[in-house]
Amino acid sequence: MTLHLYAHRLSQPSRAVEILLRELDMSYTWHEVDFANGETREPWFAKDINALQTIPALVVSAESATDDKTEAGIGESHAIMRYLCRVAPDRDHAARWYPAEDALSSAQVNLWMAWHHNNVRAYDMFHDIMNLHLTLPMLKYELQETALKPLQDGLRGGLATLEQHLEKHATSEPTLCGSAHPTLADLTIACELYQIVAVGYRFTRFPNIARWLDNIARRPHFQDVSQEIVEQGRTIREQSGGYLDLDKAFA
Structure with a gap:
């Protein structure tokens, strides 16, 4: 699984997601999006990254083309962070941030x-x-x-x-x-x-x-x-x- 984070560090929700990725020790590729000048409304972003046209957005690429779904996009910081806590390799540490099983x-x-x-x-x-x-x-x-x-x-x-x-x-x-x-x-x-x-x-x-x-x-x-x-x-x-x-x- 490869994670691509589309965000900007002057965006509060973007920083929350990136901080969590680092706290969970999850590797990701950073893509800065110039949201102030309307880059989230560009066709490439709305079509391929996040139809909501907002940041942060997380694109999850599967490890191989044989997987049922090779790529998926997630918008909204709360949804992204809950997802990350559910798929983080260190389940015990992730549960401290979000105790999904409780x-x-x-x-x-x-x-x-x-x-x-x-x-x-x-x-x-x-x-x-x-x-x-x-x-x-x-x-x-x-x-x-x-x-x-x-x-x-x-x-x-x-x-x-x-x-x-x-x-x-x-x-x-x-x-x-x-x-x-x-x-x-x-x-x-x-x-x-x-x-x-x-x-x-x-x-x-x-x-x-x-x-x-x-x-x-x-x-x-x-x-x-x-x-x-x-x-x-x-x-x-x-x-x-x-x-x-x-x-x-x-x-």
């Missing part, structure tokens, strides 16, 4: 991954942060007020829920499902929130989230895959940070 434990992971869509992902600020970074100075404050502030306000509700939940697992290295090892739920939401931490936002009002995110972000594979977003965040902070509500947004 119905109750896997349901808890699924719960937080489903919750992620409407409570964290829905308030993704990075697209608007990039717009602010690239726009004329005279429009930057307007974008902060009209585009970014509503997303910040919306995200606070999800952050409050996470903070309260993590307080129940107030250990030195908390996880969303209370286990000693992080799960796909931790990885999914951590990649989402780290996107704005890289720019310079801090979760001062949410100390349990800050501690949990810091623990996940210290993992070596997380750091390696996040280098591009850290560099992009530094550039934005240095050039447009004065227009962003970095200190007060989540204080």
